[in-house]
Amino acid sequence: MRGDLRAIDQHGQPSVTRAEPYYLPSGDEVALFEQCHARRLAVMLKGPTGCGKTRFLEHMAWRLQCPLVTISCHDDLTASDLIGRFLIRHDGTIWQDGPLTRAVREGAICYLDEVVEARQDTVVVLHPLTDYRRMLPIDKTGETIEAAAGFQLVVSYNPGYQHLLKDLKPSTRQRFVALDFEFPAGDREAAIIEREGGADRATARALVSLGHRLRGLRDRGLAEVPSTRLLIAAARLISSGISVRQACYSAVISPLSDDESLVGAMRDLVDATFV
Template structure:
């Protein structure tokens, strides 16, 4: 069965950068707002390089045990089960730790020996050290804007990676993304991108997150499926951004006017 190529629209030299970091066995950190294509980019590059990709969506309960492995009771015996990190190290897969700053501190400690010249994973519960497969690569992402004031990556951790910044595409590129992703017509794609650009510039609203390309894709998908345009923008763009009723109404009025 032929794998479907993930659609990704390059906006710079990120493909070239990824290829060089991969071939030189340098861990890579993707920085940028939510919904700017970081995860899709990794899927695309894994497909392009024909490598297995293991993605971990990190959260406040994600621990090193979740990544490395644990003992489980199976019948009358206790057996060890490798976690996704261990599998990636053994098999030579690309492992992607999405929103790594959200994970517990022991996760950062666990990856230290994988992010320097050693490229080793120590499994303390087994008392063994595994040398990473030649094709293994560690990629992580985090959102600096969102993390500010919350969890943050220490400078000593950041410096274990090469880093690549992601941001929202230029209007022309974002229109192309919407058309390719959803098959929406160009006129509506332009209107949605204009809405996204306008809201992103409304810094006085104090939104924790602003309109991501992902939200625009969702709105375009709903419009393409036949849901009324104003309703589509309201539920796909406005409501996910804030719970403040006044801001919701202001954004709704703006979208209604522009769509």
């Protein structure tokens, strides 16, 4: 029996330790990741929003007994936010490591969620950590840190959500081993919804059927199709006593679109699924 996972957020605060994060494999992704970790290879998790990329990584950090540092990427994320900065205090100026630097020193897995949202000049600082050098230069202090044993860089990437002005450069992409994720197959997705959403099997299967129907609306202008995450949210509402239709309207339909015609079509699919 393995121990608890020690997770650390981007502000350096440890979260409450917890038991094994539930993850249901769909192929050989677990073995592939373990080999990448053993061989110090950076990994890119590719797949649509809400398909299980983050949960997979939490599960792998637990299996490997590695601290996990998670950084949510956004347009304003700077290199200093990752590496660190000098802080002025009443007793002088001190250097404070950023989350990436802490992960490098501690031998943690550093996870950049939706890395394409970060600016290109920020992403470039990752390059020396993704090849044979495995080092992090800190220009402001003149220090160069060699990555501790166990350090691994992992990023997530949603190819279907990107456009010409927001994508990873080929020089960055080719520094990672890519693991491709999709929404789980029907039986697996139903098992996940039943386990995570607390729903009975019939409800879980019906939610999967609804999800498949709604995903067919992508060609009709639906920017994002319903994720497994949304279906789990609906299952949790249903298991708490909310009516099936209201749970689906609130947890699945409304977050997807404000377009009246699309919302109407999706509500019709809910009514057709739960007769």
